[in-house]
Amino acid sequence: MLISLKIVSMFLFFPMITIVGQVDDATKAHNKIKGIYMYQFAKLINWPKEYRSGDFVIGVYGDEELYQQMHSAYTDKLIGNQKIKVNRYISSAEISNCHLLYLSDNKSESLIKIKKKNKTKTIIVGQQEGLLDKGAAINFVIKDSRIKFEINKTSVDKQGLIFGQTLIKLASNIL
Amino acid sequence: MIAKIKIILIFIFFIPMISSGQGKYCIYQFKALKAYDDKDYLVAKAYMDSALVTCFDIKENAYTWHVLGFIYYDIYKNIDQKSSTSLAREKTIEVIRKSIELDTISEFERTNKKVLINLAISYWNNSVTHLDTINYEKAISFYNSYTELYSFANPEYRLEQSEIIFSQALAKIYEKKFENTLSKNEDYFNSAVKLHKKVLSLDSLNYESNMALGKLYYNLGVVYIFTLEDDIDMFKFIEAQDKAVDNFKISLPYLKTAYQIQPNDKETITGIAGVYHQLHEKEKFMTYMNLLEDIKSKDKEKDTEPKINKEPRDK
Numbered sequence: 001m002l003i004s005l006k007i008v009s010m011f012l013f014f015p016m017i018t019i020v021g022q023v024d025d026a027t028k029a030h031n032k033i034k035g036i037y038m039y040q041f042a043k044l045i046n047w048p049k050e051y052r053s054g055d056f057v058i059g060v061y062g063d064e065e066l067y068q069q070m071h072s073a074y075t076d077k078l079i080g081n082q083k084i085k086v087n088r089y090i091s092s093a094e095i096s097n098c099h100l101l102y103l104s105d106n107k108s109e110s111l112i113k114i115k116k117k118n119k120t121k122t123i124i125v126g127q128q129e130g131l132l133d134k135g136a137a138i139n140f141v142i143k144d145s146r147i148k149f150e151i152n153k154t155s156v157d158k159q160g161l162i163f164g165q166t167l168i169k170l171a172s173n174i175l
Numbered sequence: 176m177i178a179k180i181k182i183i184l185i186f187i188f189f190i191p192m193i194s195s196g197q198g199k200y201c202i203y204q205f206k207a208l209k210a211y212d213d214k215d216y217l218v219a220k221a222y223m224d225s226a227l228v229t230c231f232d233i234k235e236n237a238y239t240w241h242v243l244g245f246i247y248y249d250i251y252k253n254i255d256q257k258s259s260t261s262l263a264r265e266k267t268i269e270v271i272r273k274s275i276e277l278d279t280i281s282e283f284e285r286t287n288k289k290v291l292i293n294l295a296i297s298y299w300n301n302s303v304t305h306l307d308t309i310n311y312e313k314a315i316s317f318y319n320s321y322t323e324l325y326s327f328a329n330p331e332y333r334l335e336q337s338e339i340i341f342s343q344a345l346a347k348i349y350e351k352k353f354e355n356t357l358s359k360n361e362d363y364f365n366s367a368v369k370l371h372k373k374v375l376s377l378d379s380l381n382y383e384s385n386m387a388l389g390k391l392y393y394n395l396g397v398v399y400i401f402t403l404e405d406d407i408d409m410f411k412f413i414e415a416q417d418k419a420v421d422n423f424k425i426s427l428p429y430l431k432t433a434y435q436i437q438p439n440d441k442e443t444i445t446g447i448a449g450v451y452h453q454l455h456e457k458e459k460f461m462t463y464m465n466l467l468e469d470i471k472s473k474d475k476e477k478d479t480e481p482k483i484n485k486e487p488r489d490k
Binding site for chain 1: 397400401405406407409410412413416417418419423424426449452453454455456
């Protein structure tokens, strides 16, 4: 065929699309999902009156990237009439007065210590197998390649908090 | 001397006119041939128009349309300067086809089809120059004209290779439009997918299309997550995560086929690792990341290997 090589090469060297995400973006995507979940937990838990004054504090312990994601996405958004404040904690000693606290996988061993210190106030969200048994109220789990969550309703009930029906319906496991 | 040559040329054209069963002499056709010979194509066309009106019997003669076809062809080439909007090109095709239809003894077949093939190639060239995010619909139209005309002129020629090249180039336009659309218009996504799947139906081991489909589905999965509103409704959010995971899963076999075809391509391996990471399959993710590291270190070794001096030190 008489098509010139020049013309064919114009087609062949047309820039290929690149993979948007690759490896780093997978982490970003996971953090985005966890961030949305955290915000939804904040919205869909029925917080008693004593929790409904001042800022609504979401703490992140041990996951800098999740903190950055949540800080930029949710700071000053409202839960009821409370402004969200996202705090990052470097050590467990700093943690106090959180409504919700995310505990990364590598900080799970601090759970009991944190729980003792923040007995009645904080809903602890973790990401490690069996963490509900150790006292976390919500635990992220991987099921069918998706990030899902399980809840410890018994423990939360004792704290005087109530999981909304949506959370109960969507939880992959309820203790 | 030149005048003599001209006369000879006119006769060369004129002889087939008589031998092709066009018994009666048609002065306008004769004048048309002379004008054509003088490269006065518009005048030649005007004489042929008169010939067709006045000399009724020439209409059924393949030679008449063959001559008119060449006149239009030269108008396209020399007057319209091969413009993509030239009407003379369309008229050439129409008229040459008529000549082929009437040419029961295939007297002019070779030259008629040569013209059609040249024009088919001109359509291909026009499709190339129009293949951008603005003019791509014209490119499609030109490409369709190319395939239709080429198949007619040379039915035995296999167009698969052109089909693959054009489909992949057009798919890239849709991919670009998909990436550039804020709302991530899935119509563009679907058009690109359809084209790459068409390529794979012709060549299932085509690396570019396997890779492109892997990337497209992966990217769509990522788009589902990254475009989520931060305060999205919980049920919609769950649905979006499902859609993202479905797309990651669809992307995997395409990326793996691409990997089989080019096992040392770093981008393919990164893509597979990325999908496994998205799917939370840590072991498989690590396997491919290790593979990537191996290839990178081999590449480094290659770079540090001593190379021969191409030029002697002492000249």
